[in-house]
Amino acid sequence: MGQRVYVVQPPQGRYHDNLWDIAERTLGEGRAYNQVYDLNAGRQQPDGRYLELARLIQPGWLLVMPESAQTVDRVVAVPVEEPAQEPSQPASPGQNDPAQDQGAGARQGLGDITPARVPAVGGLLAAALVGLLARRRRLGLAGEVGQDAAELERLLRVGADADRVRRLDAVLRGLGGLSPVPRPYAVVLSDEACLLRLPRPLPQAPAPWQVHDQGLTWVLPAGQEPDPGAAPPLVPGLVTIGRDAQGADVLIDLASADGDVCVTGDPTMAAEVVGALALELCTNPWSARVVVAGVGLAPALHGMLAGRLRSPEELVRGARAPGGDTVLSGPRPGAVNAVMLVGGGEELPPLPPGGRTALVRTGTGSGSRWRIEVDASGSARIEPLGLVVTVTRATTEEVSGLAELVAPAPVDGTRPPVPDPPRPPVDAAALRAAPVRVHVLGRTLVEAAGPVERRRRSLLTEAAVCVALHPQGVRPDVLGAMLWPLGVTGDVVEATVGRLRQWLGHDAQGVPHLRQDAQGRLVMGPGVVTDWDVLRSLLNSSRSSPPGREASLLGEALRLVHGPVGQDVPGGRYSWLARVRVARQVETLVVDAAHRLVELVGDTDPDAAAAAVDCGLQVVDLSQVLWRDRLRLAARRGTEELERQVGALLDVSGADDLALVDPATAALVEDLAPGRGVRRVPA
Structure with a gap:
């Protein structure tokens, strides 16, 4: 019969042909591209390449389509350079199947896996952006x-240097308590130390x-950072320019320039540098009280x-900074309290x-105090400071992906x-009885009977x-890239697959629970059950059940x-x-299940309703849907x-005003208890 x-x-x-448009033309819905991706991920194409991770599809590739695809011909076989192997028959009891006892690399040899190409935004900004995404997930937004945006998030996680951000934030908040107080014009941050470059000697x-x-x-050695508590950062205008040849992050204080800073050189690179500065000033913890304005930036950034x-108009009108300081009052003498970013050849506002x-x-760069000269390779020199770095940038593709990631x-x-x-x-009993x-x-x-x-x-x-x-399976080389995004040799991946197969063991017929399909992709056998399988089964059954049974199934799922x-x-x-959709799906489904259970039993069994809310908030701790349920209860x-x-x-959100967390929640509180107020009462 063949396949479409x-x-x-x-x-x-x-x-250029793309998965979304193909799905829209043949399946009637662009969002169905995931079905096409899942059917073809890891499948070898005529040119020897594969559809893996976020790689673009190429002209001439042959994509197996769902049976529901329209206007797509059916063929008996999909030709590739190396014909796919037939599925191996299960080994008879007491016999070993070499194809199943060895990893794909053992059959055809795995090459070394090169490091992932981390985003141009750099480690410090990547950490701030990952924190922003985590905050939105906590709110259920x-x-x-x-797939491209999901891949960008994966690479942001790979490149993020949260430890350096934590250390730098602690250093900046502790400077005000020193005597004398240093006011650096630049900071160099490595894994070994934090260096402050000072404009005048403090011996x-x-x-x-x-x-x-x-x-x-x-110089402050790593691990010696102070615990400044809630002290404000001393250098709120500090921004990352890039990393030097030794891998240290180089930051400059915009206040120290005492004039404008011009990014010159390659126009595309210069625009990307300014875009990265906008992202960092709006997301890093030490610039939270700085007002940021921009003109000529990518619309997606706004x-x-x-x-x-x-x-610019808001800035001139004296817009208030997030912490309450006006542009003209500022957080402290000598520091910037606002930054104007001008790109795209716009006139100065x-x-x-x-x-x-x-x-x-x-x-x-004419007439500027400091000049950042960046070339087409991304190398930059900061004059007159004499610093040379690989510059931090926000490329068009990264800005587009970020816009998708933060879209509500x-x-x-x-x-x-x-x-x-x-x-x-499958139900909870099947999970308990599963061999893996x-x-x-x-x-x-992971619970398995084999040695580990x-x-x-x-x-x-x-x-x-x-x-x-x-x-749908994952190729051993793709698994290696996921486990070791900074690179790994093929023999390590092969050995890891072998150890995993040994740990998970074999079924009653002697077939490994970790198997390989005809395309060499690693798959789990039917003896492997996940709690995610059970959750989906219970939630799906609840959708077609009467209210009493529905409540029982929802409670079982949430447990x-x-x-x-x-x-x-x-x-x-x-x-x-x-890269996988499971984490987002779990968040959405658990919040929905908990809220639905409150609707079903909130009047008759408030304790069960409260327990459902508690369970949901374990997954999405700032979900305003569930917090409103909790407040009503x-x-x-x-x-x-x-x-x-x-x-x-207020405690879990870190806010002093409920209206800043969610206006709808604040309105609910005012309705439930008129006059109560939604702000934290000072101690």
């Missing part, structure tokens, strides 16, 4: 995104600071930074009086669909979870949930979770309980 196969068309002018520094270059450089990135606004612009999830009033429930359904159990709804855990070395268990758990969450997918994973691991117990829950919400 679509041939990727060559470019026509500027148009994240929606489904395309005496309090311990643990060390003095170098006759007092022109102060969209994703709405409320933080102002217009008027600036507020008082000289407290830093100006960064693109152009020729659509609200249409419909419940989210349950994605591809298992057939046949994979838990992802909270802390990851303690020191390798964490890595093998991640490998097992990765394969289990790719039911499986102990936190977000991959809770408390080791630092630097599981970056690939951004609290109001039934009296004003004192309502006030306690309002305080709890």
Whole structure:
């Protein structure tokens, strides 16, 4: 009978065939591109390449399509350079199947996996952006995104240097407590130390600071950062320019320029540098009280930074900074309290009086105090500071992907669909009885009967979870790229697959639970059950059940949930979770299930309703849908309980005013307890 196969068309002018358009033409819905991707991920194409991760499809590729595809011819076989192997027959009991006992690399040899190309935004800005995305997920605002945006998030996670951000923020908040107080014009941050470059020598520094270059450089070894508490950062105008040849981040203080900073050289690169500065000033923790305005920047930047990135007119009118300082008052003498970013050859807009606004612009550099000269390779020199770096940039593709990542999830009033429930359904009893159990709804855990070395268990758990969450299979080289995004040799991947197969063991017929399909992709056998399988089965059954049975199934489903997918994973691991849709789907489905259970039993069993809310908030801790459910339940117990829950919400959100968390939630509180107020009462 054969399969329906679509041939990727060559470019026509500027148009290139893509999965979204193919799905829209043949399946009637562009969002169905995931079905096409899942059918073809890892499948070898006539030119020897594969559809893997975010790689673009190429003209002449042959894409297997769902049976429902229209206007797509059916063929008997899909030709490739190397014909796919026939599925191996299960080994008879007591016999070993070499093709199943060895990894794909052992059959055909895995090459070394090169490091992922991390985004041009650099490690510090990547960490700030990952934090921004995490905050939106905590609020339940994240929606489904395309594969390219998901891949960007994975790469941001790979490149993010959260430890350096934490250390730098602590240093900047601690400077005001030193005597003398250093006011650096530049900071160099490496894994070993933090260096302050000072405009005038300060030969005496309090311990643990060390003095170098006759007092022109102060050095703080890593691990010696202070605990300044809630002290404001001393250098709010500090921005990242790039990384030097030794891998250290180089930052400059815009206030120290005492004039405008011009980014010159390659026009495209210069625009990308200014775009990165806008992103950093609007997302890093030490610039939170700085007003940022821009003109001539990418429109997507204004969209994703709405409320933080102002217009020049707002700046001139004296818009208030996020912390309450006006542009003219400022956070402290000598510091900028506003930054104007001008790109795209725009004319310079008027600036507020008082000289407290830093100006960064693109152009020729004529008349500027500091000049950042960037060439087409991304190398930049900062004059007159004499610093040379690989510059931090926000490319057009990265800005577009970020805009998609921060776009609000659509609200249409419909419940989210349950994605591809298992057939046949599996329940909690099946999970308990399975020979291999994979838990992802909270802390990851794999339960298997085979031997495993303690020191390798964490890595093998991640490998097992990765394969289990790719039911269509994942090639060994792709698995290696996911587990070791900074690169790994093929023999390490092969050995890891072998250890994983040994740990998961064999079924009653002697076939490994970790198998390979005809295309060499690693797949889990039917003896492997995940709690995600059970959750989908229960939620899908609940949708067609009468209210009483529905409530029972929802309660059973929520008892499986102990936190977000991959809770408390080791630092630097599981970056690939951004590529799979499971984490976002779990967040959406759990919030929906908890809210639905409150609707069903809130009047008759408030304790069960409260337990459902608690479960949902373990996954999306700032979900305003669930917090409003909690506040309504609290109001039934009296004003004192309502006030306690309002305080709890302010604590977990880190805000002093509920209206800043969510205006709809603040309106609900005012309706439940008129006159109560939604601000934190000062101690």
